[in-house]
Amino acid sequence: MHSKDQICYEDYQQSADWLLSQTQHRPKVAIICGSGLGLLADALKCQDSFKYGDIPGFPQSTVHAIASSVQGHAGRLVFGELKGKTCVCMQGRFHMYEGHSLCKVTFPIRVFKLLGVETLIVTNAAGSLNDTYHCGDIMVIKDHINLPGLAGLNPLNGPNEEKFGPRFPPMSGVYDKHLRRMAFDICKSLGFAQFVQEGVYCMVGGPNFESIAEARLLHRLGVDAVGMSTAPEVLVAGHCGMRVFGLSLITNKVVKSYEDTESVNHESVLEVSKMRSETLQTLVTELVSRMDINNNTA
Numbered sequence: 001m002h003s004k005d006q007i008c009y010e011d012y013q014q015s016a017d018w019l020l021s022q023t024q025h026r027p028k029v030a031i032i033c034g035s036g037l038g039l040l041a042d043a044l045k046c047q048d049s050f051k052y053g054d055i056p057g058f059p060q061s062t063v064h065a066i067a068s069s070v071q072g073h074a075g076r077l078v079f080g081e082l083k084g085k086t087c088v089c090m091q092g093r094f095h096m097y098e099g100h101s102l103c104k105v106t107f108p109i110r111v112f113k114l115l116g117v118e119t120l121i122v123t124n125a126a127g128s129l130n131d132t133y134h135c136g137d138i139m140v141i142k143d144h145i146n147l148p149g150l151a152g153l154n155p156l157n158g159p160n161e162e163k164f165g166p167r168f169p170p171m172s173g174v175y176d177k178h179l180r181r182m183a184f185d186i187c188k189s190l191g192f193a194q195f196v197q198e199g200v201y202c203m204v205g206g207p208n209f210e211s212i213a214e215a216r217l218l219h220r221l222g223v224d225a226v227g228m229s230t231a232p233e234v235l236v237a238g239h240c241g242m243r244v245f246g247l248s249l250i251t252n253k254v255v256k257s258y259e260d261t262e263s264v265n266h267e268s269v270l271e272v273s274k275m276r277s278e279t280l281q282t283l284v285t286e287l288v289s290r291m292d293i294n295n296n297t298a
C-alpha cells in the first residue's frame with residue numbers, strides 16, 4: 001500500500017489470493033448484508049468464514065459495524081452455498097461515517113471481482129420519504145442518488161485503475177432490469193407483493209438522521225428511501241462490470257412535519273430489520289437460485 005488511503009491493484013490481489021488459498025468456494029455472487037440483516041449469511045450451507053481482521057489488507061470492523069450486525073457474527077466474510085449456488089456474504093459492511101475512506105468502504109467489491117464474482121446483491125436499512133410506503137416494506141432499488149458523490153466524495157476519485165474499468169463509467173441502468181423483474185415475480189409467487197415497492201434510494205453521509213428541512217428537500221428531489229450506504233459499493237461494482245441488484249428494507253418513515261413528535265433511532269431500525277430478516281432471506285435465496293450463473297466450485 002502506498003499511503004494511508006491509496007490502495008493499489010496488488011492490495012486487492014493480495015486479499016483475493018489469500019482468500020482463494022483458504023477456501024475451495026469460487027463464488028459468482030456476493031451479498032452485502034445491511035444493518036440487522038446479517039442473518040442472510042447464516043442461510044449459507046457448507047460455510048467457510050473469515051473475520052475481516054484475519055484477511056490480509058481488509059478494512060477492520062468498528063464498534064458500529066459490530067453493534068449493527070448479528071451479535072457474535074459481525075465483521076465476517078462468509079462463503080457457502082445458497083440452493084447449490086456458491087456465494088460470498090459480507091456480514092457487516094463498512095460505512096463512511098465510521099471514519100473509513102470510500103476506498104476502504106468499497107475495498108471488498110474489487111476483491112470480489114478478483115475472486116470471480118459477477119453479480120452483487122446489496123441490502124440496506126433505510127427510512128422512507130415516499131408517503132405510500134410503510135415500515136417493513138421492501139424496496140427494490142431502481143436507481144440511486146449519491147449525494148456525497150455529487151459533492152465530490154467518490155470512491156473512483158484519483159488515478160483510474162484500468163484493470164477494473166474505464167475512467168468515466170456510465171451509471172444509467174446500473175441496477176439490473178432483469179433481476180428487478182425477477183424479484184417482483186418471486187414476490188408475487190411467495191405472496192410478498194403487497195409490501196414490495198420499487199424506488200429511488202438516496203445515500204447521505206450520516207451518521208445523523210435527517211432534519212425536517214433535509215427530509216423535505218429529499219422528498220422534493222424524488223427520493224423514495226434514504227440511508228447511509230450502498231451507493232459507493234454499487235458505483236465500484238458498476239465500474240468493474242458487475243451486475244447489481246439492491247434491496248432497501250424500510251425501517252422507519254422519515255419525519256417531514258414539524259408537528260410530528262416521533263423520531264427515529266438506530267435501535268428501532270434494527271428491530272424492524274429483525275422482523276423482516278427472514279422474508280428478505282427467502283427473497284434473496286430464491287433470486288440467487290433462479291439466476292443464470294455458472295456454479296463453479298474448485
Ligand SMILES: O=P(O)(O)O[C@@H]1C[C@H](O)[C@@H](CO)O1
Pocket residue numbers: 033034035036068093095123124125126206227228229230265266269
Ligand atoms: O448498512 P446499512 O445501510 O443497512 O445501515 C443503516 C444506515 C445506518 O448505518 C444505520 C442507521 O440506522 O443503518
Ligand SMILES: Nc1nc2[nH]cnc2c(=O)[nH]1
Pocket residue numbers: 125126127128204206208209210226227228251252253254264269
Ligand atoms: N439517513 C438515514 N438512514 C437510515 N437508515 C435507516 N433509517 C434511516 C433514515 O431515516 N435516514
